[in-house]
Amino acid sequence: MLVIDFILEPLQFAFMTKAVIVSVVVGVTLAIMSCFLILKSWALLGDAISHAVLPGVVVAYLLGIPFGLGAFVAAMLAVVLIGYIKSNTKIKEDAVMGIVFTMFFSLGIMMISKVISSVDLTHVLFGEVLGISNESAWYTIITLTLVSIAVLAFRRVFTVFCFDPTHGRAIGLPMTLLHYSFLVLLAIAITGSIQTVGIILVIAMLITPGSTAFLLTKRFSTMIWIAVAASVFSSLVGAYSSYYFDIATGGTIVFVQSIIFLLVLVYTKLLPQRSR
Amino acid sequence: MSNIAISLKDVTVNYGDKRALTEASIDIPYHTFTGVIGMNGAGKSTMFKVIMGLVKPESGDVTICDDPVGIAQKHGHVAYVPQSEDVDWDFPVSVYDVVMMGRYGKQNAFKTAKKEDHEHVTRALEQVRMLDHKHHQIGELSGGQKKRVFVARALAQGADILLLDEPFAGLDATSEKSLIELFVRLKEEGKTVILATHDLLSLPDTCDHVALVKYTVVAHGPTKKVFTKDLVEQTFDGLLHHIKFD
Numbered sequence: 117m118l119v120i121d122f123i124l125e126p127l128q129f130a131f132m133t134k135a136v137i138v139s140v141v142v143g144v145t146l147a148i149m150s151c152f153l154i155l156k157s158w159a160l161l162g163d164a165i166s167h168a169v170l171p172g173v174v175v176a177y178l179l180g181i182p183f184g185l186g187a188f189v190a191a192m193l194a195v196v197l198i199g200y201i202k203s204n205t206k207i208k209e210d211a212v213m214g215i216v217f218t219m220f221f222s223l224g225i226m227m228i229s230k231v232i233s234s235v236d237l238t239h240v241l242f243g244e245v246l247g248i249s250n251e252s253a254w255y256t257i258i259t260l261t262l263v264s265i266a267v268l269a270f271r272r273v274f275t276v277f278c279f280d281p282t283h284g285r286a287i288g289l290p291m292t293l294l295h296y297s298f299l300v301l302l303a304i305a306i307t308g309s310i311q312t313v314g315i316i317l318v319i320a321m322l323i324t325p326g327s328t329a330f331l332l333t334k335r336f337s338t339m340i341w342i343a344v345a346a347s348v349f350s351s352l353v354g355a356y357s358s359y360y361f362d363i364a365t366g367g368t369i370v371f372v373q374s375i376i377f378l379l380v381l382v383y384t385k386l387l388p389q390r391s392r
Numbered sequence: 393m394s395n396i397a398i399s400l401k402d403v404t405v406n407y408g409d410k411r412a413l414t415e416a417s418i419d420i421p422y423h424t425f426t427g428v429i430g431m432n433g434a435g436k437s438t439m440f441k442v443i444m445g446l447v448k449p450e451s452g453d454v455t456i457c458d459d460p461v462g463i464a465q466k467h468g469h470v471a472y473v474p475q476s477e478d479v480d481w482d483f484p485v486s487v488y489d490v491v492m493m494g495r496y497g498k499q500n501a502f503k504t505a506k507k508e509d510h511e512h513v514t515r516a517l518e519q520v521r522m523l524d525h526k527h528h529q530i531g532e533l534s535g536g537q538k539k540r541v542f543v544a545r546a547l548a549q550g551a552d553i554l555l556l557d558e559p560f561a562g563l564d565a566t567s568e569k570s571l572i573e574l575f576v577r578l579k580e581e582g583k584t585v586i587l588a589t590h591d592l593l594s595l596p597d598t599c600d601h602v603a604l605v606k607y608t609v610v611a612h613g614p615t616k617k618v619f620t621k622d623l624v625e626q627t628f629d630g631l632l633h634h635i636k637f638d
Contacts, residue, residue, distance in 0.1 A: 272503035287497035288465035334529035336484045
């Protein structure tokens with residue numbers, strides 16, 4: 117079979133076309149976010165948000181609305197609770213995040229055990245992009261495209277936010293607004309991606325592509341391009357693996373990303389620093 | 393317009409029940425080079441934060457270039473050169489990018505640089521003699537060069553007042569000397585330079601004004617008047633055997 121057939125043949129099915137487009141949009145958006153997230157050292161926060169969405173997903177399931185919407189509400193509640201506990205107690209931020217995200221996650225597990233079948237639970241936890249509904253697909257494509265546009269349009273102020281917030285405040289940039297904007301964008305990006313990679317693995321898509329790119333370049337714009345390329349390639353491999361071999365999409369995407377990371381790591385260790 | 397660049401009047405700042413500054417008052421005139429000295433945790437950083445508007449005092453008045461702090465921020469009157477340990481030197485930004493950040497206060501929400509912004513950045517890099525390094529990633533520079541980049545950002549910002557937190561920490565004697573020459577030149581060109589430093593040895597040769605800080609401003613004025621054995625010992629609890637006073 118020709119390579120071109122291998123690629124095109126599945127696309128005659130609407131569900132597969134939909135899956136490929138959604139996977140690519142997810143890959144692009146999370147890769148862009150990942151560049152900011154790892155430079156801001158917010159990987160743990162991303163993990164916290166992704167777990168905290170579970171009860172929101174269950175409620176969305178019961179109400180018959182897109183998962184992403186319910187997940188977004190849960191994510192915002194978790195972020196507000198984390199912020200409140202952090203500013204009003206002496207407990208350190210990482211511990212607060214750990215408490216809050218496991219609280220939400222465990223509540224979600226309890227709710228699921230009563231109301232959803234175990235097959236659906238697997239989809240929520242690990243993703244199932246081939247079975248995505250039209251409604252959810254459009255929700256994901258529209259929200260994530262808007263997130264990507266917003267982050268790229270304001271990339272310069274977000275860079276100051278990550279690199280030197282003190283300077284930002286000293287010249288009167290709205291750093292608190294940027295802080296919350298970034299959190300909201302992050303929550304939307306995570307919740308829009310759940311159907312593709314699932315709650316457990318979405319954090320990998322928010323850390324690995326940016327980290328891979330960070331090893332390869334000292335320019336931020338190049339970093340974004342490399343992260344997006346690595347992420348989109350992984351997403352496509354994930355979608356096609358689901359189709360041809362019936363392997364979980366999310367698992368494949370993240371595993372391919374990890375392999376790319378390892379290859380790049382080996383490459384950068386073998387190559388002298390100055391030639392990069 | 394008065395000749396006072398920064399004026400604090402009875403400024404009090406507490407962090408919870410920990411006192412940082414109590415009724416601190418100081419007037420720093422334009423075109424001076426002031427060294428702010430005091431022990432660790434004596435309130436130097438808090439004083440800087442108040443001047444930059446990062447910390448709101450519980451009581452007291454702060455005036456920057458005759459404006460309240462919020463207005464001064466909008467005008468970009470004050471620029472801050474961070475301590476080296478507070479900067480992520482692996483961050484993928486070039487020297488040019490960092491200096492351009494000085495222009496962000498004057499640009500639209502998307503921070504698209506105009507011709508005029510590029511001119512300011514280039515001029516600022518020339519002033520600190522770092523134009524040849526503009527494409528380098530910031531972590532590739534030496535300690536002294538790193539400081540110069542942030543000074544250039546302050547110049548690109550158009551700030552009249554430069555705050556420098558421990559600028560000589562970790563620098564060798566040569567870099568320190570050339571950095572001091574740069575500060576003196578900037579002062580002569582009309583900037584007001586204020587630095588927090590531990591380096592008491594070279595201070596009398598460097599700064600024309602001194603502020604002694606110990607939970608308040610103990611004394612402030614021309615170096616010759618204020619940098620005396622009694623006052624400095626009072627500020628440092630008498631732990632100074634290695635300093636020679638004229």
